[in-house]
Amino acid sequence: MNIQTSRRGFLTGLIVAVALPRLARAEGRAGYFNELPAGDSEWAPNAFIRVAPDNTVTVLIKHIEFGQGPYTGLTTLVAEEMDADWGQMRAAAAPADAEKYANLAFGMQGTGGSTAMANSFMQMRKAGAAARAMLVAAAAQKFGVSPDQITIEKGVLRAGDQSASFGELAEAAASQTAPEDPPVKDPADFRLIGTDLPKVDTKAKTDGQAQFSLDVYRDGMLTAVVAHPPKFGATVAGFDDSAATQVAGVRKVVQIPQGVAVLADNTFAALKGRAALKVDWDDSAAETRSSEQMVQEWTAAAQATGNSTKDWEIEASGDVDQALADGDVLEATYVFPYLAHTPMEPLDGVLELREGEAEVWMGSQMQTGDAAAVSQVLGIDNVRLHTMLAGGSFGRRAQQDSHFAAELAAVAKANGPGAVKLMWTREDDIKGGYYRPLTVHNMKGAIGADGKLTAWDHGIASQPIFIGTPFEPMLQGGPDFSAFEGASELRYATPNHRLRWSQMDSPVSTLWWRSVGHSHTGFAVECFIDELLEKAGQDPIEGRLALLGDDHPREKAVLQRAAEMAQMSGDYGYGVAVVKSFDTYVAQIAEVEDRGGVPHVRRVWCAVDCGIAVNPNVIRAQMEGGIGYGLSAVLYSEITLEEGGLIRQANWDGYPIMRIPQMPAVEVAIIPSAEPPTGVGEPGTPPIGPAVANAWRRMTGTALRRLPIIPVPVA
Amino acid sequence: MTINFTVNGEDRSVDVDPDTPLLWVLRDELKMTGTKFGCGIAQCGACTVHLDGMPRRSCVTPISMVDGSDVTTIEGVSGPEAEAVQAAWTAIDVPQCGYCQSGQIMSATALLQMVTNPTDEDIDNAMAGNICRCATYVRIRQAIHDAAKTLEG
Ligand code: FES
Ligand code: FES
Numbered sequence: 001m002n003i004q005t006s007r008r009g010f011l012t013g014l015i016v017a018v019a020l021p022r023l024a025r026a027e028g029r030a031g032y033f034n035e036l037p038a039g040d041s042e043w044a045p046n047a048f049i050r051v052a053p054d055n056t057v058t059v060l061i062k063h064i065e066f067g068q069g070p071y072t073g074l075t076t077l078v079a080e081e082m083d084a085d086w087g088q089m090r091a092a093a094a095p096a097d098a099e100k101y102a103n104l105a106f107g108m109q110g111t112g113g114s115t116a117m118a119n120s121f122m123q124m125r126k127a128g129a130a131a132r133a134m135l136v137a138a139a140a141q142k143f144g145v146s147p148d149q150i151t152i153e154k155g156v157l158r159a160g161d162q163s164a165s166f167g168e169l170a171e172a173a174a175s176q177t178a179p180e181d182p183p184v185k186d187p188a189d190f191r192l193i194g195t196d197l198p199k200v201d202t203k204a205k206t207d208g209q210a211q212f213s214l215d216v217y218r219d220g221m222l223t224a225v226v227a228h229p230p231k232f233g234a235t236v237a238g239f240d241d242s243a244a245t246q247v248a249g250v251r252k253v254v255q256i257p258q259g260v261a262v263l264a265d266n267t268f269a270a271l272k273g274r275a276a277l278k279v280d281w282d283d284s285a286a287e288t289r290s291s292e293q294m295v296q297e298w299t300a301a302a303q304a305t306g307n308s309t310k311d312w313e314i315e316a317s318g319d320v321d322q323a324l325a326d327g328d329v330l331e332a333t334y335v336f337p338y339l340a341h342t343p344m345e346p347l348d349g350v351l352e353l354r355e356g357e358a359e360v361w362m363g364s365q366m367q368t369g370d371a372a373a374v375s376q377v378l379g380i381d382n383v384r385l386h387t388m389l390a391g392g393s394f395g396r397r398a399q400q401d402s403h404f405a406a407e408l409a410a411v412a413k414a415n416g417p418g419a420v421k422l423m424w425t426r427e428d429d430i431k432g433g434y435y436r437p438l439t440v441h442n443m444k445g446a447i448g449a450d451g452k453l454t455a456w457d458h459g460i461a462s463q464p465i466f467i468g469t470p471f472e473p474m475l476q477g478g479p480d481f482s483a484f485e486g487a488s489e490l491r492y493a494t495p496n497h498r499l500r501w502s503q504m505d506s507p508v509s510t511l512w513w514r515s516v517g518h519s520h521t522g523f524a525v526e527c528f529i530d531e532l533l534e535k536a537g538q539d540p541i542e543g544r545l546a547l548l549g550d551d552h553p554r555e556k557a558v559l560q561r562a563a564e565m566a567q568m569s570g571d572y573g574y575g576v577a578v579v580k581s582f583d584t585y586v587a588q589i590a591e592v593e594d595r596g597g598v599p600h601v602r603r604v605w606c607a608v609d610c611g612i613a614v615n616p617n618v619i620r621a622q623m624e625g626g627i628g629y630g631l632s633a634v635l636y637s638e639i640t641l642e643e644g645g646l647i648r649q650a651n652w653d654g655y656p657i658m659r660i661p662q663m664p665a666v667e668v669a670i671i672p673s674a675e676p677p678t679g680v681g682e683p684g685t686p687p688i689g690p691a692v693a694n695a696w697r698r699m700t701g702t703a704l705r706r707l708p709i710i711p712v713p714v715a
Numbered sequence: 716m717t718i719n720f721t722v723n724g725e726d727r728s729v730d731v732d733p734d735t736p737l738l739w740v741l742r743d744e745l746k747m748t749g750t751k752f753g754c755g756i757a758q759c760g761a762c763t764v765h766l767d768g769m770p771r772r773s774c775v776t777p778i779s780m781v782d783g784s785d786v787t788t789i790e791g792v793s794g795p796e797a798e799a800v801q802a803a804w805t806a807i808d809v810p811q812c813g814y815c816q817s818g819q820i821m822s823a824t825a826l827l828q829m830v831t832n833p834t835d836e837d838i839d840n841a842m843a844g845n846i847c848r849c850a851t852y853v854r855i856r857q858a859i860h861d862a863a864k865t866l867e868g
Contacts, residue, residue: 067811067849198808205813206804206820208749208789215748223743248732266743267752268735344753344761344814344848391751391814392848426754617808621854625811628850652758652846661839663852 030200032071033092034211035386036060043170045131045178047100048124049078055155055167057084059124060094062101062109063116064365065201066343066390066397067625068681069618070116072199074124076614080192081128081184082135083152084166091200096367096385108368112398112512114582114679117614121677122184129182131173138172139164187612187674196617201389213388216350216361218419222251224411225270225423227279228259231286231645232433233507236260236279243276253277256410258403263415267423283645287507291641294438294506295335301461301502302333302442308461308502312479314488318496323455327446330535332528334443335706336520337638339436339513340655345391346429347404351412352419357382358412362405363390365397369470373402377409394514394629396434400469403434403509430655431647435639436513437463437483441524451538451546453494460484460521461502463510479503482512486521486581486686491555492529492547508641514629515682518581522686523634523693523707526577530694531703540576540694554609554671555580558587561607561669565589572602573699577690584683585609585671588627590664592695598710599696601631601664604688608668611675619680620668626684627666632658634689636708654712720781722747723791733779737771738762740778741788749789749817753846760845763818764788770825772844789817796827799862809858811849819845823859832863 036058042050050058059078063070071091079089094101101109104119132152139157140147142164149159157164187193204210229235239260241253249269253262260279264270289297300306349362351374358380364370364387371385390397397404408422424432439462446455464480466472475481481488484501513519533543541563548556559578566589568574573594578587591603606623613619636656640648649655693704716733719726722745729744736755741747741764753761755774762774765787800823803809810816819842826833826841833841838859847855 067813069811198805199810201813202805202808202810205810205816206801208747208817210813211748212751212814214742214752217743217746217748266735266739268732268739268743272732342848344759344812344846345751346753390812392812394848423752426756426758621808621811621851624853625850628852629848632850651756652754653756657759657846657848658850658852659844659846660842660852660855663850663856666853 029198029203030075030086030089031203032200033058033090034388036092036095043174045134045173046127048127049131051131051166051170053167053170055165056088056090057082057166058090058092061091062094062103063111064363064387064390066363066393068116068622069199069615071201072197072618073117073614074120075200076192076197077121077124078128080190081125082132083155085155086192086197088155088166089200093387096364096371096387098368110366110368110398112365112395114584114682116679117677118583118679125184126182129184130178133179133182134173134176135166135169137176138169142169142172193612193614194616197615199618210389212345212391213350213362214345214348214423216388216421218350218352221350221419221421222263222265222415223267223270223421223423224261224263225274225425226256226259226261226407226411227274227277228428228432229281230431231281231283231288232509234281234283234286237282238280240278244273247273247276252415254414256407256414258407258410261411261414263411263420271425285507286645287641288645289641290643291338291438294641295440298438298440298461298504299333299335299442301504302440302459304459304500309505310503312501312503314479314484314499314501316498320455320457320496320498323496324444324446324457327454329444329446330532331444332531332703332705334441334524334527336439336523337640337707338438338508339633339637340430340639341394341396341513342429342652342655342657343390343392343394343396346426347397347424348422349404349408350419350421351408353378353412353417356380357384359384360405360408361386361388362408363388363393363397364405365393366399366402369402370405373405374409377406378413395512395516398512399434400466400471426652427650430639430649430651433509434511435508436519437465437510439520441520443524443528445528445532447532447536449536451533451536451543453492453532453547455496456490456494457498458487459500459502460487461504463504463506463508465510465512467503482517484521485517486579487525490525491552491580493549514626515581515685518579518686522577522579522581523689526579526687526690527693527703530575530690531697534698544578554585557671558585558607558609561671562587562589562605565605565607565667565669573695575691575693575695575698577687577694579683579686581683581686583678584680586623586683586687588687588691590688590691590695592692592699594699599692600662601692603665603667604691606666606668606684607671608680608683609671609673610680610683611673611677613670614677616670619670622680623668623684624666626682627688628658628663630685630688631692634692634707635662635710638708638711656712716779718778718782720784720786722786723788729778731778733777735778737764737773737776737778737781737786741773747788747790751814751817753815758846759815760818760822761815763821763845765792765821765825770822789821792821792824795866797824799865800824800827800858803858803862803865806861807854807858809851809854811851815845815847819847819855823855823862826859827862827866831866833859
């Protein structure tokens, strides 16, 4: 069965690449295509827009869609500037092409750091404005009027009693010159931006039509799973495939750099084959420390009494040691475990190898790097990468080393010509590394009875994320900011301040996990300031507002807004946190109940300032999801290395995820703003943990300084 | 071994290893990809289908058990409850990544087929087996209530 690439052929196969529901047109609901329709008769005013004779406008989206809404958001920007009707809009994944479709924040194609909207905002509006100008010029000619007599509303150009649709004008517009720098709208004239436009991908995600990488089936395709080393840094010493090759349907068992691959006619046979495989591992370079031992070593380093690979002084002002000596010191150590992302869809992808060319379907978050990795492994320049919808990522698909693309290519190389699907199981995912780094914070602070901070001394120990990977050059020799972002540039005023980072090393691979450094710095900073304020007898909100001073109006505004919303009158604990991450400001207040000695979060009030709110409904959804994701982790999640280096957790039974009964009600307020839009995928996550921990401490007197709060009992 | 069953009302016959989970028969053999793989051990609900009208995790249902049964998947689920659920899901844009949503919709539809006006507790009980890693739970709850209201008329 082949992927259909033609829009017109979208009902001809069982596997349909074009996910646009047929109803969309009739209902006037915007939609999306899994793959850009073959554009023979379409007008392409620029790299981002296609106008078809049937009056649909397709926007090529350079960012992967895995739930944060770029398909809808970027399509909105184009529709706004074109004055299109939302129902005629379609989104489609742009091809992998670093020149045309680079993330302007990265200089290559990729998604991350909550940058999709921020970097695209002007680019997509300009693209829409250019198309609009060409349509206007074409209409002016056709109607025999001057361009300034043309109006456009909901995709129809009018002058007097003459009118034409985009589709009708597309051919004539194609011969107009594209303006170099078309003017964009004054925000006061926005009609679509700022409204809750229905998402383009919702329909296909409610009827089973949405196509993910796992859903790609090619003629003659084999399915592969790989036996990976059970310890980080271990390698294959040898293997016995005699039982595995006896499994019906198993075609090949072959060693690749990443482990031993089992290729079979179908998924079940591949899994059965792998279960029957015996591999001897060489553990000589493997991590054998337990995570408990790491916690001890990391703690000593954070306290500046232990060893590290390198100690970095990140910030220093005043005389911290003297101020601590003079003050009434509070000291706290916070321990954050390794975390797996466990996106709903584990890593997977399909590669079809043909003479001198490779075609890849995967949920690629770093298209430029992933395509290069495939090219390098196969020794083929001609790599066509299709960016598929992905079942979540939370950072997991944004790999510095493109390890999944490289593994997929290695399997394909071992297989030879033809198509192969590589699938990681949930166990592969949970044991497979690329974790949020295990991190320890040691904090010492002093505060006066007047609520003024006199000293703040902050030590962090963790593995880097950039250093030691192909992304290291981005640091230009500096420290790995992913380890301490959010702890640096402390917003609470103090004359005596120090921030240190101890770089720790381990073969355990690390990666950015939704909100990256803020996933732990937000917790440490916001819990510690809350404890200090409590110690000084200060109100958590008023005390923060005072320390934020005049330099942080946006933090203060979200804090005040959350405080206004919150109904803190129940018989429960209430806690607050405010975190700026990725240039977005979020304050949350949590209402927490003591249920038999463990916290249950009932309600969360959340205020967010992300600049211009392009789609308020998507922003609210990202706050809800960010809160759920963050809460799940602080309550339940940890990856544990046992003595010897084996990973304790295997699947979601041992790595519990928050389920619907534990999800709090969430109320979101968006601060009106005329600032350029910033991201919302990550910033909802950091405040929830400290808000809950602060509520708990104020209610029970117990400070929660080691996560998760409710660890899985060891059997 | 040849197994005969129906999927969305159509007769199907497959000749596979009898231990093969229904999930992989639907996907690999029948190329019906709406039903998703998330965990393989009945932890997440992404693979939920209706087997003879009851919600069932297809990842732990060997195809041998399905012989003579009627399977309904997201591609074919129909009737007033399913339509109300899908409409309610669409109206408030429940999905984010969307990968869990086939399973959520199959579970929610089964709930409404059994309980006409579910309480929050009914929803917790019926839906706790379905993980949503994007944590769309707030909206799932609301959409189920909305769908129940539509069904009441
Ligand atoms: S895949 Fe069946 S319950 Fe997770
Ligand atoms: S919508 Fe992404 S896992 Fe539920």
